[in-house]
Amino acid sequence: MSVAAAYAARWLRLLKDEVFVLPARTVLLAVCAFLLLFPLISQEPFLLRVLILAAIFAIFAASWDLLSGFTGQINFGHALFFGVAVYTSALLNRNVGLPPWATIPLGAAAAVLAGLLVGLPCLRLRGTYLAFATLAFPLILLGVVYALPRFTQGELGINDGIDPLAGSRVASYYIAIPSMMVLGFIMWKITDSKIGLIFHAIREDEVTARASGINTTRYKLLAFCLSGLFAGIAGGLYVHFLKSASPSTLQLLLSFQAIIWAVFGGMATIYGPMAGVLILYPLTEYVLIRYLAEFSEEFAQRKLLIFACIVLLVLLFMPRGLITWLRDKTEKICPRCKLQNVAWRQKCRVCTAELAR
Amino acid sequence: MKWLIRGATLLLVASLILTALGCAGEEAKQIKVGVIGPMEFQMGKHHWMGATLAADEINEAGGIQVGDETYKIKLVKVDSNELLSPTDATSAAEKAITVDKVDILMGTIRSEAALAVQEVAMDSQTIFMVCGSSETKMSDKVAEDYERYKYWFRVTPFNNTYLGQMNFTLVGMVAQKVGTQLLKAPKLAVLAEKASWTEAIVGAAQAILPTKGIQVVGVWQPSAEATNVSAELTAIKDSGANMIMTALSGTVGIAYGRTWGEMKIPAASVGINVMAQADSFVDNTGGFGNYEMTLNVYARDVDLTEKTAAFMDAFIDEMGETPTYNAGTYDALYILKAAIERADSLEQDDIVAELEKTDYVGTGGRFVFSAKHDVTWGPGYVTGVGVQWQDGELKGVWPPADGSWPVGGPSVTYEGIVPYQLPPWVIDYWT
Incomplete structure (x- = not known):
């Protein structure tokens, strides 16, 4: 058997044993394949635009979940990281002439720095006090943006001289979608690692975590920086895709949207907020506008109201989020080996322990 | 039973063909104009009403003549949501251009959004007539890079x-x-x-x-x-x-x-x-x-031109309030009609060339575009009007x-x- 065939067989076995055994993983694989192959089905610029923005916001929402969902450090000003990266990337690109592949990481680095700057003073605070303190930071930066109009173009934003993400819409799509998948996977791996376990511990009981010898301040600061890094990458992608850096990227609406997406999908999962964006954003920006408009123009104009109703209904019946609810309905955890099994199995797929009905 | 099924199938096919033919026959050629604004707010509603009044009048009068063909104006309502989110305005503009296939865009109010929509429209070389933002940076761009920004015009208000x-x-x-x-x-x-x-x-x-x-x-x-x-x-x-x-x-x-x-x-x-x-x-x-x-731009009892009173009455009949400068979409549509008919073409470049030659007396005054595609302000052109609240009524005083x-x-x-x-x-x- 050739090496290629051996690899193929190994991958197939992996798919069979690790992916197809759980509906959630199967659906995830199908969604990834669908998104990667989508331009073969349609290259409608507006549809690709909606999917690119959905991918960027999915990274952004997941980065909020990494900080607030996992460590419990509720951040009401997450747009700060996004906005810092947006303006850093735009200014470096427009004024210094650096290309997007350099300005996006540099924008993310600036967002990490912002995470550090916010984290240091805010870590003295907890709960509601922390949430409201974080709320203030993007508003402060917004004030700086307005106060330096010669540099930042003030309220008008920077609308010209920013290089595009790629030469064509399809090329931009193939940057944004794989970025979302890779960064989502990295975030998920972080939360699945020892660091993620410590993040969990901090959220559940910080005093106990500290009593166990964990330097919780360092880990919380790490969470702020990591969250800033991923939100920053999203901000960099956003500014080069839209070729526009506007003060709206620092406004409360964006911070709250990240929270709504995360809560809708399911907090402390990474994939929940990403799925939340991938469902809600195209739904409100494309399906409602395009198809509902044909049915009723007035109805389509109420997209924010419809958005709010959908979120409220989901949270009413699925208080832990849509994806978490679906996962709980389709999967159960083995009491002995803690592995996930499909809900209709009676015995664990690995240790054959009896699964609770 | 067989003959029944065959008969029904034949009837169905025939009716489908007739419907298709009927539709094709009835459908007049259209020029699609996207009216973009915050449609939930007064500004957007005035954008829409101004354009609706003009489109209805133009269509009732026969439409727009291009060569031997007559085109009707089809308005497309484009909700920019720009007062809440300027990003939504660019998405809405792109959807209007690429999905709804509008030929012309007009409207916007918030400068931040108007600047961003200007870029989207220029990317696709679509004529964009602003009826809401006075930001000078937009017209400066026409001077800086004419080839890219020549598709942009400002109808109302006059610039900063x-x-x-x-x-x-x-x-x-x-x-x-x-x-x-x-x-x-x-x-x-x-x-x-x-x-x-x-x-x-x-x-x-x-x-x-x-x-x-x-x-x-x-x-x-x-x-x-x-x-x-x-x-x-x-x-x-x-x-x-x-x-x-x-x-x-x-x-x-x-x-x-x-x-x-x-x-x-x-x-x-x-x-x-x-x-x-x-x-x-x-x-x-x-x-x-x-x-x-x-x-x-307007005052209820002030006749800026001989066209003002009729427009004012029609607008107040429909909306119950005096039009603001956002209702400049009314004049914008007439200016566009005149330019298309002079160009005798629907090519964007040909229309732009004729829009630049505009000398049109509308409801707000005499519209002539500057080299930067800004509406000209001053005696003999559009002047605007100074208004003052006197005894609970808005009166023209200048x-x-x-x-x-x-x-x-x-x-x-x-x-x-x-x-x-x-x-x-x-x-x-x-x-």
Whole structure:
């Protein structure tokens, strides 16, 4: 058997044993394949635009979940990281002439720095006090943006001289979608690692975590920086895709949207907020506008109201989020080996322990 | 049974073919015009109503003639949601261009969104006629990179520079009144919201007005959304100012009007207050907005041209309120119709070439575009109108009925203009 065939067989076995055994993983694989192959089905610029923005916001929402969902450090000003990266990337690109592949990481680095700057003073605070303190930071930066109009173009934003993400819409799509998948996977791996376990511990009981010898301040600061890094990458992608850096990227609406997406999908999962964006954003920006408009123009104009109703209904019946609810309905955890099994199995797929009905 | 199924199938196919043929026969050729604005808000509603009135009239009159073909105007409502999220405006513009396949875009209000929509429209070389933002940066781009930005035109309002000029003209008129009626030297306080569009006006006021004998005692800059300006107005009162020049576009204009009247600030108010252009201003200020003066594009009883009254009546019939400058979509559509018919083509470049030659008398005045594709302001062109709240009604007070404007040229005034009045509490305080 050739090496290629051996690899193929190994991958197939992996798919069979690790992916197809759980509906959630199967659906995830199908969604990834669908998104990667989508331009073969349609290259409608507006549809690709909606999917690119959905991918960027999915990274952004997941980065909020990494900080607030996992460590419990509720951040009401997450747009700060996004906005810092947006303006850093735009200014470096427009004024210094650096290309997007350099300005996006540099924008993310600036967002990490912002995470550090916010984290240091805010870590003295907890709960509601922390949430409201974080709320203030993007508003402060917004004030700086307005106060330096010669540099930042003030309220008008920077609308010209920013290089595009790629030469064509399809090329931009193939940057944004794989970025979302890779960064989502990295975030998920972080939360699945020892660091993620410590993040969990901090959220559940910080005093106990500290009593166990964990330097919780360092880990919380790490969470702020990591969250800033991923939100920053999203901000960099956003500014080069839209070729526009506007003060709206620092406004409360964006911070709250990240929270709504995360809560809708399911907090402390990474994939929940990403799925939340991938469902809600195209739904409100494309399906409602395009198809509902044909049915009723007035109805389509109420997209924010419809958005709010959908979120409220989901949270009413699925208080832990849509994806978490679906996962709980389709999967159960083995009491002995803690592995996930499909809900209709009676015995664990690995240790054959009896699964609770 | 077989014959029944065959018969039904035949009937179905025949009806489908007939329907298809019928539809094809009925469908007139269309020019799609996307009207983009915040459709949930008054501005967007005025965009839409202005365009709807014009489209209905043009279509009823036969449509637009291009060669041997007659085209009807099909309006597409494009909700930009720009007051809440400027990003939504670019998405909406792109959807209109790529999905709805609009031939022309017109509208927008918020400068941040209008600048972003301008880029989207220029990317696809789609004509974009602004009817809402006065930001000069948009027209500067036409001068900087003509080939890219030539598809952009501004119909209403006139740009920031012209707004500043008109503002100073109104200030001059009120300063003259202060001098003759109060026998005082004009002392002016500038109250401008903290925004990009007011920067040039504030700078020019400080540089130019003192040379005209008007002392500028200070500049106060509240936020555009401020709900309380009593501190600023108390400071203005203490400064000894007998005039206030406003540059307000946000809701602060309502807070200002209410506090100015309630505190009886002894300074005549003149300038730009977009909130005072709305019919609901006096109600919104609890009745304290009387004597507030602002520049405007339309005034209810002022006939700027012979077309104004009919448009005004039709608009008020439909909306129950006086049109704002966002309803400039009405004139924009007629300007577009004329340009397409002159070009005898639907090619964007051909239409642009004819739009540049526009010399059209509309409801707001005579429209001629500058080299930067900005509507020209001044005597003989679009002038706007100064309006003042008098006894709960918005009256046109400028260009003055005495023919004193412009100085040194043929005078300009309109039917329906009434004299400007100083607020009685200002007269009582200073005399």
